[in-house]
Amino acid sequence: MDNVNFDVVPVWGNAVATTNRKFDKIDVSKYEYRGAHDDETAAQTSKNVYVLDEPENYYLKMQMNQVVEQYRDEVLGIGNKLEMTSSWISINKKGHSHKQHKHKGVFISAVYYQQVESGRLYFLENKSMLEKVHFLDYDIKHWTLFNSPRWNIDVKPNDMVIFPGDLVHGTEPNESDTDRIVVGANYFIRGITGKDENVTRLVL
Numbered sequence: 001m002d003n004v005n006f007d008v009v010p011v012w013g014n015a016v017a018t019t020n021r022k023f024d025k026i027d028v029s030k031y032e033y034r035g036a037h038d039d040e041t042a043a044q045t046s047k048n049v050y051v052l053d054e055p056e057n058y059y060l061k062m063q064m065n066q067v068v069e070q071y072r073d074e075v076l077g078i079g080n081k082l083e084m085t086s087s088w089i090s091i092n093k094k095g096h097s098h099k100q101h102k103h104k105g106v107f108i109s110a111v112y113y114q115q116v117e118s119g120r121l122y123f124l125e126n127k128s129m130l131e132k133v134h135f136l137d138y139d140i141k142h143w144t145l146f147n148s149p150r151w152n153i154d155v156k157p158n159d160m161v162i163f164p165g166d167l168v169h170g171t172e173p174n175e176s177d178t179d180r181i182v183v184g185a186n187y188f189i190r191g192i193t194g195k196d197e198n199v200t201r202l203v204l
């Protein structure tokens with residue numbers, strides 16, 4: 001597969017990268033799903049959280065891995081080995097949304113929009129960067145990464161967004177009759193990081 005082009009937004013210093021490439025489709029009908037027990041408008045997520053380890057999804061896994069490795073090389077500029085640690089399908093029917101959350105135990109997360117007609121991905125901070133300097137009620141003329149504690153990412157079919165999974169994120173409600181179908185994956189660093197001479201060696 002040829003390299004992709006990334007649109008990188010430094011969301012409060014975090015590398016949020018979007019690219020668009022048509023990958024293999026996952027057959028969503030093969031899996032069982034669950035939502036939040038206390039919220040009927042929450043996204044339905046596959047009970048299987050290793051869907052890309054299924055043999056029929058092998059090529060999709062390889063495609064996502066290749067883009068994540070390109071992100072690591074080009075955007076992060078590091079050489080550490082990354083390994084996919086989990087993968088799932090998230091489905092939002094009309095009126096449903098993925099509520100704000102963050103992923104524990106991840107280095108980066110990747111989401112692939114197999115099908116989407118409505119609903120942006122957003123990131124949230126407790127305070128904007130300006131508010132972190134001085135917590136004032138600023139006279140905001142237009143939203144920027146410096147004055148906003150929320151940043152929205154427009155998404156379209158075949159978009160893949162890569163971001164640090166511990167950033168608080170969510171999606172706006174799906175206002176379309178067409179289901180929004182997202183394949184997600186978490187990655188963590190694998191292997192040896194650091195050096196004995198720096199007393200930083202860590203085997204993961």
Ligand SMILES: [Fe+2]
Binds near residue numbers: 101102
């Ligand atoms: Fe997420």
